[in-house]
Amino acid sequence: MASELELEMQAIDRSLLECSAEEIAGKWLQATDLTREVYQHLAHYVPKIYCRSPNPCPQKEDMVAQHVLLAPMEWYLCGEDSEFGFPKLQQANKPSHLCGRVFKVGEPTYSCRDCAVDPTCVLCMDCFLGSIHRDHRYRMTTSGGGGFCDCGDTEAWKEGPYCQKHELNTPEIEEEEDPLVHLSEDVIARSYNIFTIMFQYAVEILTWEKESELPADLEMVEKSDTYYCMLFNDEVHTYEQVIYTLQKAVNCTQKEAIGFATTVDRDGRRSVRCGDFQYCEQAKSIIVRNTSSRQTKPLKVQVMHSSLVAHQSFGLKVLSWLGSVIGYSDGLRRILCQVGLQEGPDGENSSLVDRLMLSDSKLWKGARSVYHQLFMSSLLMDLKYKKLFAVRFAKNYERLQSDYVTDDHDREFSIADLSVQIFTVPSLARMLITEENLMTIIIKTFMDHLRHRDTQGRFQFERYTALQAFKFRRVQSLILDLKYVLISKPTEWSDDLREKFLEGFDAFLELLKCMQGMDPITRQVGQHIEMEPEWEAAFTLQMKLTHVISMMQDWCALDEKVLIEAYKKCLTVLMQCHGGFTDGEQPITLSICGHSVETIRYCVSQEKVSIHLPVSRLLAGLHVLLSKSEVAYKFPELLPLSELSPPMLIEHPLRCLVLCAQVHAGMWRRNGFSLVNQIYYYHNVKCRREMFDKDIVMLQTGVSMMDPNHFLMIMLSRFELYQIFSTPDYGKRFSSEITHKDVVQQNNTLIEEMLYLIIMLVGERFSPGVGQVNATDDIKREIIHQLSIKPMAHSELVKSLPEDENKETGMESVIEAVAHFKKPGLTGRGMYELKPECAKEFNLYFYHFSRAEQSKAEEAQRKLKRQNREDTALPPPVLPPFCPLFASLVNILQSDVMLCIMRTILQWAVEHNGYAWSESMLQRVLHLIGMALQEEKQHLENVTEEHVVTFTFTQKISKPGEAPNNSPSILAMLETLQNAPYLEVHKDMIRWILKTFNAIKKLRESSSPSPVAETEGTIMEESSRDKDKAERKRKAEIARLRREKIMAQMSEMQRHFIDENKELFQQTLELDASASAVLDNSPVVSDKTLTALGPAQTQVPEQRQFVTCILCQEEQEVKVESKAMVLAAFVQRSTVLSKDRSKFIQDPEKYDPLFMHPDLSCGTHTGSCGHIMHAHCWQRYFDSVQAKEQRRQQRLRLHTSYDVENGEFLCPLCECLSNTVIPLLLPPRKIFNRLNFSDQPNLTQWIRTISQQIKALQALGKEEGTPHTTSSKNSENMDEFQLPEGFRPDFRPKNPYSESIKEMLKTFGTATYKVGLKLHPNEEDPRVPVMCWGSCAYTIQSLERILSDEDKPLFGPLPCRLDDCLRSLTRFAAAHWTVASLSVVQGHFCKLFASLVPDDNHGDLPCILDIDMFHLLVGLVLAFPALQCQDFSGTSLGTGDLHIFRLVTMAHIIQLLLTSCTEENGMDEESPAGEEESAVLALYKTLQQCTGSALKEVPPGWHLWRNVRAGILPFLKCSALFFHYLNGVPSPPEMQVSGASHFEHLCNYLSLPSNLVSLFQENNEITKSLIESWCHNIEVKRYLEGERDAISYPRESNKLIDLPEDYSSLINQASNFSCPKSGGDKSRAPTLCLVCGTLLCSQSYCCQTELEGEDVGACTAHTYSCGSGVGIFLRVRECQVLFLAGKTKGCFYSPPYLDDYGETDQGLRRGNPLHLCQERFKKIQKLWQQHSVTEEIGHAQEANQTLVGIDWQHL
């Protein structure tokens, strides 16, 4: 880089470099007109430095600018070289106690829920970690950029405003000192001068609007003729549109266009063409033409003169320079602030700051963010000027907001966004309210932007187009500002504040007035509405205002005077709204039970009704405050209580509630979904606090002020039920006359709804002020009712509770009191469960239940009661008393009309056949009776001497009805109903009522002198209940027994099913003993030592194996000659064991896989779900899948979770992803093993024989290689080579397998080759057998690692699928040579053999340091039969296996000794050297001789032996698994259980001496020469001389990277990460590879690369190098784990980070602190180690089809 820059520097005009800062500054110091001098300098140099070429070169430009332009200014400012000047300034400065760090995009920010004044107060990570808040309840978010750290701001924090670092800087003296005292007069004067000139220059040039002209004092004499075509950013056109257009307009490549578009998006503008005016104009017109359409404006393009662009670039540079200079000194900062806010010559709004703000929307993104940053680091960091700036901001507020609303840039790029920094400072907000009347300004500005009104002056949102929605969204930010202003409540009130607040309140009422009654609706009868009316806008407005309305009430509650005034104002406005309340309406008179009332005739179902009544609701809220603050009792004379007309107050809320009831009754079906949605939101947690809840309060207010009989009659009338209850026998007539079932149903629902409303009016007294409760009681009750439905996770619960303006629900403070927390397991979430003692507070008719919730809660609570063997009645809970203002409300329960309604309904129920009635209706009546009894009981219990209990419900219900009905008393009817067979469900409740009735009677009697004996009825009742109870118990017992029997049967069946379909029950393979079958647990030969290989191999009796095809369900025996049975299998490349991730197969065509490097860098893994099919059944299934997919793809062009073209399919039984099949085979060695009829050779002899045989083969091979030779000639020549005895190279063994098995052997072999090497299938390729052996070896190695890591025994119980897979894979690999070319396999054997026993024909084979010995062993053993089959000398296959195994083991020991780390831990072993130690020491000395003493000095024997033993263990374990599966010898029982090392057992099983070194001694003759040949390799020498590395043993298992415990440190790490491709830009989606720890810039154009001809994102590209196509990532911003496989497969997985409530936070929405959950992380690691990631993706995609549609490759 440096040299390149130097080259460029040479190209720079010499004159530029010769500039001397000192000289220029000196000239300026002398100047009389400094401004002119500086401008001349700039006019001359700026165009020479900036914009010299079509492509900007910021690095170079900035360097030269610093040298030529800025350095003189710095010199001027300091009076010396800034290198010395600035540090001096910095030293003299007293550092600020404000942090003020401006946040980068994606940087973590922290807020304290306990101490932050509002949620916008945040800390940077450093400050947070050094603050007291880290131990509080904090919330973590990632910054969207902009905004700064509030550390040190005493107004932002209730406690702990400083972190440790900034605490040191707090001034000891309280008052602010003037920072200028630290500067000398000279510096002050000079900085004032230079700041003024440069700030002025920057503002002038940036706000300059002419395109090809410069301000006069900057015009140059010689003007070039270069122009730029400048493209500007907008938020309307998409990336793709811009890229496409640019390619067309300026003729660039797609890559260049992407570059342009990225810069435009980031900086807000970019020149896309450079040249003469005409040339640029041409590009401009093409772009404009191509991007304009009827709906959208074209992209903004300007043709600008190059010198203007140059000056603008420097202007931006100047602003950031100013920002950095003031960082040295608070004094300089203050001077800059002064300069910025100084009023210019043009008076108002002419200061530099004003000018910038007012042209904000005209500036491009880059310019805006530069000057916003300057404002933040200057004006907002200086407490004095912050205030002055706030005033300027408030004065310009209306203009700035209007600019913002018409601008299209996101809010974070607008100056309007600074409101959050200003308005949330309580002292500033208060100052702006009183001095600038800010509240009123905001509200009025807001109203100005909502101009559409209907004839009554209400808002109208008809024709709500996308554009309007966009604008409306922008307007809403004003509400946010209002919220900021109100968020901190005043602690004391001045008269000014009162006055200005009330003025604001007036404006606010004006706003609400425009909403009162908006969007009115009329019931549609006959046909369905044609067009859904617009409703969303109105509700959005309501939703956004909800908190503001609540906050207005909070403010009012703080001051009695304000409250009284506000109440009056609100009432006045409400009367204005409904001035014409009775106009034109005919008054009518209603009467029931001798009561009568006058009202108007109004039917909700026929006239207009609106759901929006914010004025009424605000009044309701204020009314409650009157009660809560006791203002109502203290100053009744000041309140307009006499003006209140209860019927007027209740009218509109009642209409709204009736509307809901009618909608529920299905009367408004023809009005479409918009109405349904409105009703939904009306009750929803987001709105209800200021909608539904307040309507209930308003009715409560009304009822408490009027005769309850009157209220009930009006209510009946509004519900359109008056007729039914006012006319005796109307019901009977009604149901017999009206045959229309719908209407009957409708009326029933309306009656139910009305009763429900009465229940709510009496029962809902948990708002402080309505009932005698506090806020805690309210929230407790909410939680109790939520948890009555079901146990809930923390986040679920939070969602169901209303949040206040600080996003708090208040839940944490009470949750402990009402619920238990249950921790989460490995999956799932932590749950809160209701404490049993809270169940008694359950109210079935809780007003915030939805219908569905209500019935769920009812069911859950009844179930709970049954479990506790209680009766199932759900009586109303005991309620807190009403506040005095609402106290008379309870009388509604004992009012005559109420009793009449109850009696009527009970009557219907008694004569149940004659009437239309419903059980719900009855249930509600019973509930109401219950409530009344509870009320009376409480009154009696709390009665004091002087008070008479006026609540006499029990007396009233004991009296029979009056004439003309003469109906029985309510009590009598209840007694009748108690025995009604059709009311079984309600019996418990009726019984409860009767019991309570008696209890009350006793209470009353206890005060009277003569207690009456218990009535007969009660005794009767009691005994009958006992009988009932016994009967129920007996029935329950019978039921229990039956259930148990069924359960037993079920579990038996289930066990079978689980055994057969294990995979269905475990998606990942759990190596748990409980869930798996025990392997080979039938001890065939228990007493003997078991030997897995060699001549002494334990002979196992032949076991016949029968399997069932999952497709045709036929059973078949596995035999050599029968049709093939296959296992579904999935082959994949793997780097899980890789020790070198930089290595991958570069050129598969040329890659030779014969020798596996010990770094295991590119393996092939085979897995299976273990499901068995006939080969032909599978073939048929696969063909049909293929055909189906082809049809589907043509038709729908959809992706699937599997790629048929690549041979993928889903297992037909378990849907596990598979891409081939493995044939099931019997142990193949048995087939080829001939009888031993001679003495078996020892290792030395055997090696000699094999070497001879190899020589013979090679000689023959050469012979064959020459043309014109025939086989006959060969046989003639044989004698010449002196063929070893019994060796018959012309012998061709017969393949014993059936055709079908042969075919499957080829199929799987080809698949392994195809996947492992990523080549087109070619069954003739000589590498096919090698790949098969390799996959077998690799799969065994990976299992061995997993078992070791988990400390599981080697032969412990394995899941069937794994056991089956390994057995089949090993046997397949062993049989594969029979379908390959004999000479090819022989060739492989010779080459492999030569790596250990060198021959003349194989020159450059890898040295033993570079061979993985287990792969070598598997290759040799499995290739050996190809040679042995031609050997008729009597040497058995088993002997060969044994010798091969011993030979490889010896080589491995030498490998270990060479690579073992000789560093000692200094600890000497005391015990005398054993046999092993001395043997290994001797061997080591031999080795030293062979290597020419290059080996370091001799370590102690015990140390060597320990290294060998530890190093060789994995190899021995793999070998044991391999021979076990190959030969089918059962494993020794000792090795089936975990325990200490089984080294001896392992050696025995493998037919090895447990002193391994004795192998060398036994075969002394050959040992020495072998060791010599191995050590003479040049690579060994290089290694010993330290010139190269080698793998050391034992290889450590690969793990996923370590993750930090605290998630925020990951966020911080990622926020410092910038895109590696676009020079220092912050990455938008930083993503961490969990395998290697690389951070990637994902999901972004900048980092796309080409892979196999397709554009892929950084993650996909990374998977190809790091994980052979499979990757595990953590998306840091989203806190989400991403699995990727290939280009098309992927899924999200739950992250291993949990909050304290045991929940994950995908998307980081809640911001609770997150901590690493080790168990979950281990689970992910296990998925990876077990190669199950692809399978997991498959299952996820099958379960969720939307995952299939995601473009995973672009991530």
Ligand SMILES: [Zn+2]
């Ligand atoms: Zn900070």
Ligand SMILES: [Zn+2]
């Ligand atoms: Zn701090």
Ligand SMILES: [Zn+2]
């Ligand atoms: Zn705190």
Ligand SMILES: [Zn+2]
């Ligand atoms: Zn079959």
Ligand SMILES: [Zn+2]
């Ligand atoms: Zn399966």
Ligand SMILES: [Zn+2]
């Ligand atoms: Zn990686």
Ligand SMILES: [Zn+2]
């Ligand atoms: Zn990037």
